[in-house]
Amino acid sequence: MTRLPRSLFVIGCSLLLASCSDSGTVTTLDAEPSVGIELPGFLAGSTSPLEGQILPTITLSNGANVSVNSTSPRIWTGTINVEVGRNYTATIQWVERFEGGLLPLVQLTQVFEIATDGSIAKGATSEYSSEQFDSDSDGVSNLAERQATTDPLTPPSTDEPTTTDPTDTTDTTDTTDTTDTTDTTDTTDTTDPTDTTDPTDTTDTTDTTDTTDTTDTTDTTDTTDTTDTTDTEIPAVADVVIPRILAALAPVIDGDGVTTDSQGQLTGEWASALQTDNSGAPLLIDNLMIDIDADAADGTPYRRWAAMHDGTYLYVVVMVDDDGDRYRDSGAAIHDDDSLELFIDGDNSKLQSYDGLNDFQITMPVQRSGADKQSATSGSIVGPNSSTAPLGLRFATGPGIGPDGLRRENYEQDIYELRIDIASAGIDLDAAFGFELQINDDDDGDERDSKWGWKHASRNGVDTDGTFTNPSLMGTLVLD
Numbered sequence: 001m002t003r004l005p006r007s008l009f010v011i012g013c014s015l016l017l018a019s020c021s022d023s024g025t026v027t028t029l030d031a032e033p034s035v036g037i038e039l040p041g042f043l044a045g046s047t048s049p050l051e052g053q054i055l056p057t058i059t060l061s062n063g064a065n066v067s068v069n070s071t072s073p074r075i076w077t078g079t080i081n082v083e084v085g086r087n088y089t090a091t092i093q094w095v096e097r098f099e100g101g102l103l104p105l106v107q108l109t110q111v112f113e114i115a116t117d118g119s120i121a122k123g124a125t126s127e128y129s130s131e132q133f134d135s136d137s138d139g140v141s142n143l144a145e146r147q148a149t150t151d152p153l154t155p156p157s158t159d160e161p162t163t164t165d166p167t168d169t170t171d172t173t174d175t176t177d178t179t180d181t182t183d184t185t186d187t188t189d190t191t192d193p194t195d196t197t198d199p200t201d202t203t204d205t206t207d208t209t210d211t212t213d214t215t216d217t218t219d220t221t222d223t224t225d226t227t228d229t230t231d232t233e234i235p236a237v238a239d240v241v242i243p244r245i246l247a248a249l250a251p252v253i254d255g256d257g258v259t260t261d262s263q264g265q266l267t268g269e270w271a272s273a274l275q276t277d278n279s280g281a282p283l284l285i286d287n288l289m290i291d292i293d294a295d296a297a298d299g300t301p302y303r304r305w306a307a308m309h310d311g312t313y314l315y316v317v318v319m320v321d322d323d324g325d326r327y328r329d330s331g332a333a334i335h336d337d338d339s340l341e342l343f344i345d346g347d348n349s350k351l352q353s354y355d356g357l358n359d360f361q362i363t364m365p366v367q368r369s370g371a372d373k374q375s376a377t378s379g380s381i382v383g384p385n386s387s388t389a390p391l392g393l394r395f396a397t398g399p400g401i402g403p404d405g406l407r408r409e410n411y412e413q414d415i416y417e418l419r420i421d422i423a424s425a426g427i428d429l430d431a432a433f434g435f436e437l438q439i440n441d442d443d444d445g446d447e448r449d450s451k452w453g454w455k456h457a458s459r460n461g462v463d464t465d466g467t468f469t470n471p472s473l474m475g476t477l478v479l480d
Helices: 142-147 169-191 203-212 227-231
Strands: 009-011 034-038 054-060 068-072 075-079 086-098 101-114 120-125 240-242 287-291 303-309 313-322 339-345 359-365 393-398 412-421 433-441 450-453 475-479
Touching: 101 142, 240 303, 313 433, 339 412, 359 393
Parallel strands: 240 475
Antiparallel strands: 009 034, 034 075, 054 086, 068 075, 086 101, 101 120, 287 450, 303 313, 313 412, 339 359, 339 433, 393 412, 433 450, 433 475
């Protein structure tokens, strides 16, 4: 087994978990334990595999997938929900976006323990290994094939003639028709009636010489046609699996009627909507991307979302804690006002530019122009790079009329309710698709004061806003 160097994998020890309740429910403080991982040195700067298309996946021994975000070119961080007093094993894979899927390259495991006081201790860590990932079963790992610039999804061609085919007598029987040429000897019967040599006419026995005709045996290409087994797609790693509901339970898209319980969990018509990702972390739009005059720090949980589907429509609700200052004064530049930006990559192609087919960006205002706290149901703007194909989108907002803010009870809460026609977005019910939500906040008119994202990385000292030009920055969803 090839032993590859380890990369930096850090589980933050400064953040504490709250203790478990008597019922065994895991509860956490606002700051959940964080994980950080650095691109291995042997992949850094690589052109094959291409560094810009490499990303990590982290799975815990309890089955949870850890959602991670790129915070710098070679660093990813995320949060995890775990119980105190338990050991966990994290499996880290580095995969490459390749041929429309995710190609696994290398893997390591790391053990860590959550003490009863919430502190985290790191245990044994394996070396990276790559041999177990051989998508075309040709005995060469995906990593080795990518480094050699060969195709890891298709085994080498074996079109050369083989020595076993001469035994394929079924093909040689095809040449028995050539015995018809021995009929030309019969013509001698018509030219020489006295020909009594026919009994000695053993020329037919020369048919055995036809067995030397092995030219047909070169037709062996069918025996090498095993490449169809590589047609199976490499499954995408989803951040969120959206639950399915009965169509009769679909919410009314009116910007009203969104309710929560005392713990902030959705009730009523949105009770079945998923509110956490596959790692158990809440679906927060808390990555501060642009900070001109933000009213909160990066990571504050004042914006969140939830979703469900019925097989025909995808339903999304977004809740935003707001200080009461909202503006709709920027005309077509809705992104400079209080608004929601929706991004969809229908086939999860994760291209670095919009494909003009099923990559969408739609921006929706929180209120109507010139009418404070008036619900908006129209006025959305298609992004500059978005597909112009008809997207079946219906939305309604509830500026300031949502349930009390989960974290700041004295603040109003804006509501966005969305219904997206799944087919019109180019989404296959059985396949992953790209998805992202971003919030613009404007507290004083003119340009926006801040922008927040779900999957887009935080600004990390420099304003960043890339999804509207680069669909690969979206997260990944799957419909249950």
